Amino acid sequence: MAIQTINPFSNELIKSFQEMSPEVVAVEISIADETFQSWRKTSFPRRADLLHGIAKLMRKQTDELAKLITLEMGKLLAQSYAEIALSADIIDYYATNGESFLSDQKLETEFGEAYIxxxxxxVLLGVEPWNFPFYQVARFAAPNIMAGNVVLVKHASNVPQCALAIQELFVQxxxxxxxxTNLFVSGxxxxxxxxxxxxxxxxxxxxETAGASIAAAAGKHLKKSVLELGGSDAFIVLEDADIxxxxxxxxxxxxxxTGQCCVAAKRIxxxxxxxxxxxxxxxxxxxxxxxxxxxxxxTELxxxxxxxxxxxLIEQVQRTVRxxxxxxxxxxxxxxKGAFIEATILGDIKPGMAxxxxxxxxPVASFYRVKSEQEAIDLxxxxxxxxGGSIFTNDIERGKRLAEKIDTGMVFINHPTWTQPDLPFGGTKGSGYGRELSSLGIQEFVNKKLIRVSELTDPF
Structure with missing residues (x-):
């Protein structure tokens, strides 16, 4: 597997890295497991201090880190700056709120005491993509480390310097x-x-393909998994919207x-x-x-x-047109020169087309005309x-009513599908399962242990 930085603006090979051998990976897993035995016993304030420190370092190094994103995967520089800011916010969010999110949950019971x-x-494994190389990792690593877990991350092979930079923030x-721990291994x-x-x-x-493979492997070995896969978000504009x-x-x-976002407004x-x-x-x-x-x-595109x-992408466009x-x-x-395609709108799209x-x-939008709000929801x-999905209307109650009919993990009214630390992120159907971000994101990889206290005289 080639682990390389190739600048998509110039197609220039910048740097190459060696894949880790199975022996090295085994050592890294051993170290992670040993670290978990001690990290699990640390206090929430200790964990929070570390995460706040990482967020502070990330903000301090914004220029360097943002340019690294743009170099490796071509994101507009302003958007790379925004990604670093969001990633630091996510890390701070869990450092600040993690303890309360994981506080004991008292249960009402007929006698005695019970709580969760x-x-x-x-040790958890995160398999992360290239399109948001810091944000995606932050929303996996921060809540789980705050919960007392430790993480290994297999990042996308085309953003190796971003992968190493994240690990270095933890070291610093x-x-x-x-x-x-960053793992340079093939899929x-x-x-x-x-x-x-x-x-x-x-x-x-x-x-979806990677998700199916991961889910099968996790299921085979009885491991919990969380999948955030592809999306084809609908962007619905009603007749009463501010056009x-x-x-x-x-x-x-x-x-x-550049349209390379799972929650992009792909179907207008x-x-x-x-x-x-x-x-x-x-x-x-x-x-x-x-x-x-x-x-x-x-630059805007x-x-x-x-x-x-x-x-x-161009092959999908051509198949659709044919x-x-x-x-x-x-x-x-x-x-x-470079990996460029025109901003594109496709129309007259029918079932069966790519x-x-x-x-x-x-940057390809699919455009649909519909005659009614029900036809919009059905489509x-x-x-x-x-x-995800979104609805644009000046009638908020109408928007909420229609939002409840859309079969997705998220629906936004008068805003495209978006993300922020305190909102849960995840989908249904072929878009995966589980949630990241918000209070839900820290609950996925913890044991919900029941502790039951009874008096010796309590009945069974």
Missing amino acids: KSTPIG AGAPKGLY SRIEQVIADPRIKGVALTGS DKAVDWAVVGRMNN IVLEAVADEFLDKFKAKLSDLKVGDPMDEA GPLSSEGAVIQ AGAKVLLGGKLIDR AYHEELFG ANDSPFGL
Whole structure:
């Protein structure tokens, strides 16, 4: 497996790394397991102090870390800065709230006393993606370390310097060796790691294919798993919406991270009464996006993460068009060095076409016209995915009523699907299971131990 930094703006190979041997991985697991035996006994204040220190270091090194993100996977620099800020906020959030989230839960019982105590379960494996190389790791590592677990992280092979930088933050903050460990291993070796009896759980953010593989391995070895997989979020615009604001949010929702986001607004569903107005304004906004170097603050549309990502996306577009869909905007590779594709809108999409059923991971929007709100909901739910979605309307009660009918893990009203530390993140159907972030995110990998106290004279 190639573990390399390849700048997607220039296609230049920057740096290569060696994959760890099975023997080295075994040693790292042993160290992590030894560290867990002591870390599990540390106090919440001790854990919180370490995490606050890591967040402080992350903010102090924002310039360096943000540029590393942009170098390795092509994110616009301003968005890389925002990712570092969000990641630090998540770490601080769990440092501040973790103890209260895991406090003993008293149970009402007929006699005596009973309560639930949350205890750590051990060494956890996180398999993390390239599209948000710090944020995704923060939302896995911070709550679990605060809970008293320790973590191993197999990061995506195209962001190795980000992977090492995260581990280095733990070192600089004084974390014990083995609390956070980066593993340079190929995806084909993950089942071997999961099979190790010292690994007690696994979390993955990635594709459906990877999720199915991880879930099968975890199930085979009776390990708990949490999966956050792909998405094809519906962005529903009702006839009473503020169209200008909806268009602005559609551009953000679809083009954030160059469209390489699980919760991107991939399917734009607009009521017929306002469809023409919305489409005209949406096309104009996307047509005006400035293409260029993601390190340049003026750039609005940068490269995808790799040449391979561009090839896959353009192939999906072409298959959709060959099946009868229309290109309403863009649809082609940009004639320049780097992993660039035009901002694209596809229309006349029907069931059976690639864009109807598959996740399009890049700056390609699928546009649909519908005649009624029920047709909008039916279309939104006609997807193998169920991660997020959004509804735009000036009638909030109407929006909430429709939101309850959408079969996803998250629905936002008058905002594209988004993320913040105190909101749970996760989906249904092919988008996975379990939750990260909020109070729910720290509950996934703890043992909910019942402690029952009875008097000797209490009846059975």
